[in-house]
Amino acid sequence: MTTPTTLQKQFKERMDYDELMNCTRCGFCQPTCPTFIETDRKESSSPRGRIALMKAVVDGVIEPDEGFERELSLCLGCRACETACPSGVKYGQLLEDARAIVAEHKKVPFFKRIFSNLLLHTLIPNRRLLRVAVLLLWVYQRSGLQAGLRKLKVLKWISPSLFEMEGSLPAAPSPFSRLKNSSAESSVSFFRGCIMDALFVETNQNTIDLIAAGNEEIGIPVGQTCCGALHAHAGDQKKAIELAKQNICAFETGDHEVIATNAGGCGAFLAEYPHLLKDEPEWAKRAVQFSRKIKDVSSLLNEHDQIDGFEASPQLVTYQDSCHLKHGMNVFSKPRQLLKSVKGVEFVELDNAGMCCGSAGIYNLIEQEMSMQILDHKMEDVKRTNAAVIVTSNPGCLLQMRLGIQRAGLEDKLKAVHIVDFLHEAQTK
């Protein structure tokens, strides 16, 4: 057992005290924080509160007890608070550092450890294994096994929410689909991601096609891997660093100026490699060079004047921001401009579109109750728009919105689509 005092010492040594001091406790961040709102304004479940708690641990005023860990865990890491903070407090980094310290000191129960090792260390960073998993899913879905099991509601006995979530999984792509690389000598290189690459091969292909249609050569560097965001958010900074280094190496080959991403979560994390590698001098410069090139697909398409080339049947469309795209990469008007440019589309703004949908990486698995509460409130806002399509920019959000649609019983009125797929379909040529 580690005693709280060693944990406390770690906090003292490793937390960025200047950043903690930067918070003036003005509270401007609070009205934007989903967990603050959903807990009926509980100070400790707000950004200001969490920062005060971290500082109190560093100052030795409180011990990093279970309640403290609870509040860290309840945070979505959506970083809406960062956008709202006039003082520029880098909350996301504080959270990540705090979680890493706690995670390193925690004796994780055996099964949970095996599971997370399997998932985060073995499966996700390994393209081939991930493919096998998707293949199994494909077999499961196609063979009638899924239909059968769903009828029997076996999963529901084990866990009702797992049952719900499993039902909202996308149809696994055929094991024969492969990304078609367009060019090696390219000005733009594509970051394919892990989940995107396995479950959303079509979306990745559509991204490549769209960018290529804008007369931009695009290539897919080999050797790239998962961005590491899921690891870092779960407190596994070491693994994240390892993956980051691998990605930096992979993208240093060739002389492309832009690294295109189509998942808000990955993009924002890739852009933050310099912080992740801040303690490794020999990597710092390379990380900065790498991160400067990151560009989200919406921004890229906007630049290429493709904006006139889209047309769809008349429909009401709304947009849910990907938190990390908006609050991490500062991209929020570009996707809207693109959608508004599609002929036939009537765009309707979603109330609180910039507020997290509760997906937040693996948050919906770990903090299910809060996640579903946030999602159900989100769906009330969505319902009010009367939109037929809700567009997102991140795989996690997309799956979560599908789950939300299912929970709200809106399957026949509303569908959720990734912006790339929506635009690809609306492309006229």
Next chain:
Amino acid sequence: MLNPSFCDQIKELVGSSNVYTDSVSLLSYSYDATPNYQSMPQIIVEPGNTEEVSGIVKLCSEYEIPIVPRGSGTNLCAGTIPVDGGLVMLFNRMAGILEMDEENLTATVQPGVITQTLIEEAERKSLFYPPDPGSMKISTIGGNINECSGGLRGMKYGVTKDYVLGLTAVLPNGDIVKTGGKLTKDVAGYDLTKLLIGSEGTLAIVTEAILKLVPKPESKKTMLALFENIENAAQTVSDIIAARIIPATLEFLDQGTLQAVEDFAQIGLPTNVEAVLLIEQDGSPDAVVSDIRKIEALCRENGAFSVEVASTDQEAAQLMTARRAALTALSRLKPTTILEDATVPRSKVAEMVRFVNETARKFNLQICTFGHAGDGNLHPTCLTDARDMEELERVEQAFEEIFAKAVDLGGTITGEHGVGMMKAPYLSWKIGEEGVNIMKSIKAAFDPKNILNPGKMFGKSTRKRVVIRS
């Protein structure tokens, strides 16, 4: 340690899910927006109605446990720091708008309602609740009433006290009183409503308020005037008032503040000018246009090199929002931001601003100034580092001189942030020993056991007045 039987009775009264004693909860209510103050409470309680508040207060009175009523903790005078431990009372469960009376133009609300929520609700009915402190997205009406908060619209519309018609409040012995009502005229006895407004949670706990609403102005225009020097900007403020124009908003920001605000808001504010005035006028369209034209002329006469009127509502809103972020934005520059609240008669704004700048130079400090120039309420804000004891000492000295100057100019030590713990040592500078004595007797009459927000308003020590040579 709290008496276990006290805790049990509290839990029985409000339900144990509304009582917290874990260290995370206690810590979360050990601070407010005031830098450098922190103290742990012993128990947090969220009552659901006036009767429960009364029950809690009776118990606290019996066990002599201090009570700190707390809204959102955005006050800047350490008003919600539980210096003597005890119980922190929250109003998150009492956050309803109970009634919008469109015939009497009143709103009846619970103390926990967020200021902005009320403003929006009123506007939906084409009504208007003018008090709009910079913190309005976060602050509660209970906090506004107890600090008598002013806002960006204070110049024309006044401050919170001008909009409170009646209160329901729980006294320190647990009695429930109702003051005022939906009346414009009422002289039955002492004006307890006004006495409780700005009492900073030291006299009673507000559990309901009847607020006055006014018709929503038909139109408004917002403009930004840029000046090459501070004196000219300040002179313009005086000239606008002398010309008998009362703008809804007349805000002042100096260069340092502008830079910080632009860093955050990124809306293209100029950062190379010494001062700007942010001006808003509302009312009937004709009157607004004519006023704005006159103000523009006055700005130009005083050497403004640019005067621009916001072309869309969105642009106007952006400007106002950016201004509201000024204080927090300033804290980007240095680890600790100490904001003061010196207020002078409006004709003295220029002189005061100049004095602040001289004082900053004298003590080798970085002090930015912004504020509600229209009502003379300035916020000289010192950027420092709480860990630098030597500098902090100079900050103290500088602010002492600034307060003294404000009082000498016929002003006050706090225009809207309240006394709390922060200004307690200076209270007598403004109201004299006699004033402090009568206030102390009022406190004793309400709260003989001194259980309601103890340690606030009246400091243990009083500062000696520094002599200012002008």
